[in-house]
Amino acid sequence: MFDKFSATSSNWDLNSDSLSLSIVVPVFNTRAYLRQALDSLVSAPLSQVEVIIVHDGGADGSLALAVDWVRHTPMRACVIDQANAGLSAARMAGLARARGRFVGFLDSDDLADVAVLAAMAEAGEGMACDVVLCRSVVLESNTFAVSRFYDAHIWDLIMGGRRFRRVTLDQEPRLLRLEPNANPRVIRRSFLHQVGLAFPEGLLFEDMAPHVHGLARAGHVGLLNETGYWYRVGRPGKITDERSARRFDAIHSVGLAIDAAAGLSREACANLALQAVRLLYWCAQNVTNADRARFLREAIGVVRRLEPETLRLARVAYSTDERERLLLGAFATGAHRVLYDMAGRRRPAPWPWLRLAMHPEGRTVVKLGLRALARPALGAARRIGGKLRGAAHA
Amino acid sequence: MIEPRGLRAALGALPAALPAGLAAEDAARLRAGFYGPLHAAAGGESPSALYVGGRSGLEALAALHRSPTATVLVVEPDAWLRGTLADALGQHAGARVVATVAEALAAAGGRGIGFARIDAPFCDVDLLALLERQGVGHLCGLFRPDRIDPLALYRRSRDQVARSFFWREADSPLAFGGDAGPVEVEVSVVVPAYRVSAEIDRCLASLAAQEIERLEVIVVDDGSPDDTGARAAEWAARHPGRIRVLAKPNGGCASARMVGLAAARGEYVGFVDGDDWADARMFEGLYQAATLGGAEIAQCGFVEAHADGVDIPCRDAAGGDGPGGLTGLVRDVREMLVLRPTIWRRIYRRDFLLGSDIRFPEHIRRFDDLPFQFEALARAKRTAVLPDPWYFYRQGRVGQDVLARDDRLFVHFEIFDWLRARVSTWADAAIERQLLRVELNTHLWALGRIEPQFSAEYRRRAQRQLLANRVHLPPAECLAIAARMGRRAGGLMLGAAARHGWARHGEAAP
Numbered sequence: 001m002f003d004k005f006s007a008t009s010s011n012w013d014l015n016s017d018s019l020s021l022s023i024v025v026p027v028f029n030t031r032a033y034l035r036q037a038l039d040s041l042v043s044a045p046l047s048q049v050e051v052i053i054v055h056d057g058g059a060d061g062s063l064a065l066a067v068d069w070v071r072h073t074p075m076r077a078c079v080i081d082q083a084n085a086g087l088s089a090a091r092m093a094g095l096a097r098a099r100g101r102f103v104g105f106l107d108s109d110d111l112a113d114v115a116v117l118a119a120m121a122e123a124g125e126g127m128a129c130d131v132v133l134c135r136s137v138v139l140e141s142n143t144f145a146v147s148r149f150y151d152a153h154i155w156d157l158i159m160g161g162r163r164f165r166r167v168t169l170d171q172e173p174r175l176l177r178l179e180p181n182a183n184p185r186v187i188r189r190s191f192l193h194q195v196g197l198a199f200p201e202g203l204l205f206e207d208m209a210p211h212v213h214g215l216a217r218a219g220h221v222g223l224l225n226e227t228g229y230w231y232r233v234g235r236p237g238k239i240t241d242e243r244s245a246r247r248f249d250a251i252h253s254v255g256l257a258i259d260a261a262a263g264l265s266r267e268a269c270a271n272l273a274l275q276a277v278r279l280l281y282w283c284a285q286n287v288t289n290a291d292r293a294r295f296l297r298e299a300i301g302v303v304r305r306l307e308p309e310t311l312r313l314a315r316v317a318y319s320t321d322e323r324e325r326l327l328l329g330a331f332a333t334g335a336h337r338v339l340y341d342m343a344g345r346r347r348p349a350p351w352p353w354l355r356l357a358m359h360p361e362g363r364t365v366v367k368l369g370l371r372a373l374a375r376p377a378l379g380a381a382r383r384i385g386g387k388l389r390g391a392a393h394a
Numbered sequence: 395m396i397e398p399r400g401l402r403a404a405l406g407a408l409p410a411a412l413p414a415g416l417a418a419e420d421a422a423r424l425r426a427g428f429y430g431p432l433h434a435a436a437g438g439e440s441p442s443a444l445y446v447g448g449r450s451g452l453e454a455l456a457a458l459h460r461s462p463t464a465t466v467l468v469v470e471p472d473a474w475l476r477g478t479l480a481d482a483l484g485q486h487a488g489a490r491v492v493a494t495v496a497e498a499l500a501a502a503g504g505r506g507i508g509f510a511r512i513d514a515p516f517c518d519v520d521l522l523a524l525l526e527r528q529g530v531g532h533l534c535g536l537f538r539p540d541r542i543d544p545l546a547l548y549r550r551s552r553d554q555v556a557r558s559f560f561w562r563e564a565d566s567p568l569a570f571g572g573d574a575g576p577v578e579v580e581v582s583v584v585v586p587a588y589r590v591s592a593e594i595d596r597c598l599a600s601l602a603a604q605e606i607e608r609l610e611v612i613v614v615d616d617g618s619p620d621d622t623g624a625r626a627a628e629w630a631a632r633h634p635g636r637i638r639v640l641a642k643p644n645g646g647c648a649s650a651r652m653v654g655l656a657a658a659r660g661e662y663v664g665f666v667d668g669d670d671w672a673d674a675r676m677f678e679g680l681y682q683a684a685t686l687g688g689a690e691i692a693q694c695g696f697v698e699a700h701a702d703g704v705d706i707p708c709r710d711a712a713g714g715d716g717p718g719g720l721t722g723l724v725r726d727v728r729e730m731l732v733l734r735p736t737i738w739r740r741i742y743r744r745d746f747l748l749g750s751d752i753r754f755p756e757h758i759r760r761f762d763d764l765p766f767q768f769e770a771l772a773r774a775k776r777t778a779v780l781p782d783p784w785y786f787y788r789q790g791r792v793g794q795d796v797l798a799r800d801d802r803l804f805v806h807f808e809i810f811d812w813l814r815a816r817v818s819t820w821a822d823a824a825i826e827r828q829l830l831r832v833e834l835n836t837h838l839w840a841l842g843r844i845e846p847q848f849s850a851e852y853r854r855r856a857q858r859q860l861l862a863n864r865v866h867l868p869p870a871e872c873l874a875i876a877a878r879m880g881r882r883a884g885g886l887m888l889g890a891a892a893r894h895g896w897a898r899h900g901e902a903a904p
Binding site: 032033035036039042111113115116119135137139140141142143144145146147148152163225226227228230234236285288289290344345346347 | 395396397398399400402427430431432441460461531557558559560569570571572573574575687688689745746748749750775776818819820821822823824865866871
């Protein structure tokens, strides 16, 4: 792998002692979105922030656009060009050049609020936090409309209306249920090097293990209750939309995250379990039909590396809805066929549910499943009842 | 949902003179993403934000708290409110409260506007013309459909005014936006033409007359032995830049459509058969429905145009979310999967077709539109519908595929083999159920018209295929689905089960 500066802005070489934040932007064939992403990084306190664009191969003209942006921006910015090596490697290449006391990442098809990122770095410094997180929202690419990010309710629970919190993972184990994406956060650079935080190369869903590793080892974690990241969905060809064997990377990533969680509190592991189950089930819905059975077998295997008591705690104390409880119970008891039918939207086969009912942990699952099945039937009965009553009145 | 930076601080420091009720509404709007993703200027050493219609002043205040060096321009024609806002914002050096947009732009001093939010009473063509001269990073706000046409607003914002934009119709759920930049061709219409010399003039005349301006028509002459190609070339000469002709050796309708698709440059692609024609409103209407809905597919109704001049309109919109349910985005696209193949009444976003590799099977000589329709509708996330019968589907022309009554109908087995192989990798059980219904419908239709000497063999082959290699559906469920479709479907499926037994089904064992 080679890398070189393709362009640097006119003020790149100015004294960099005062740099508070370096933002690394890995780019691979995202020309249509790159301009908006980069523009969202142009900040008012220019001297504090630098932007490092890593062009990770690709041939759609992204490089020319990035070079042009760097030449004209008032920001301290550079472009590194390297042969395609994947998102994780591109991030690492950018990190190697970073000089800010904190570093953050922006995917080249997303948007950030740089004012929020800068405030996070400032809070991290002032409050002595190694990692500071912010909220994100979903941006629908085709309409530019925004919608709730799936961890919004966890943010609401954790913050309870506060503007900022400074916590440790032991105080706030629900940190592990926040989006494991590396982006909506800034990390102290010295901390990152000290704990050897690295993104596993060539792996999809690569953020999960470093997420756990980082939060576990951080002295303090800051939470800024402001929206700093817009996660774009619905564009063609996004990595995470790939329905392919690469989903198996998720199992590997969860395995690495569980390794990284060794020695953490049961509460923290329980929250990791919830995050893992959510990710794995979502992937199970999106693998090919031929791969689904094998995927679920391996996924159940990796989840069951966590202790049964941990999985029970996750279900009892930290699940926020019935669906989560059902998924957790099914993973915990190894109810492969139940998950297989749910993920493929198949008519559920009765015998796996019966077998599940024999299992002590499984009874709750069966109860929840029956309730879920009964709900439409009850609704129909109510409607019919209403109609009959209406007819009687008439 | 969103916690915009600066909002909390602005609420904490809200001057008492500002209208509190309106401020509460503004705060709720910012938190709900009412104006789209951004709420203040992203950019530059001196970011600038423009608020046309001052409202409570809260947004301007939040922008100033977000970035204290920002230039914030507020336009408020009402003198009393202007005075109040000026007092409230006066302590911030970068704030200016003025009466007209022209004054505000003069105050911006020729530098671009990073962010602009327009309130409903101010959104009109004149304002856009003013902003266009200045250039805007992100443009958003409310509009009233009686003052400006939504599609015109969309095009103008995208092509001339802003890098990204988000508009919401006042008092309506309609909202649209984007950051894709200007497009050269909005819709490409591919016209596969084979031996339609008598009909193609009407077809191309109707396409030449389409209201939509940025349309390209690609006629693919599929090796016609008659003068179809020459006639098309005449139209191309009359409408250079709008109509062009590609000639290829004969290879069937699917191959012609694929050649046209490969040559298309449009944001969306439509397919019009060489013997049919379209209402002048069709592609403008479809483009509006698709683009304002952010949909991959838009569909309108159609007319069966019979040779004796009788037109039978078909307006089978499938439950849109618009007022009255006849327009808007389809709530459950799966319901549309069982519609008869009518691919020509839709437009499809081109990057969606390419990205999902949705194609016409070139090796299959007829009915290639069935698998295309099924895959496109099954994979689309958003589909918009209109009831208007705008496509004219000519009936009863000699040589039409649908008139076949002989062993050419056996092509169905090839089609379903191909479609199943493609769909079975990703389809869930709900889609597989719909596919089974499509297969049964197709077979019943074919059995109803096929000549008697082919009937037994068709039935035998259909029954062999019906139960084989289902991914999700056990035979009992297949039977139940068929039985609910009626006696004939149930009978066909029962025969399949009796003939080939439960054992033949290839349900994947986990």
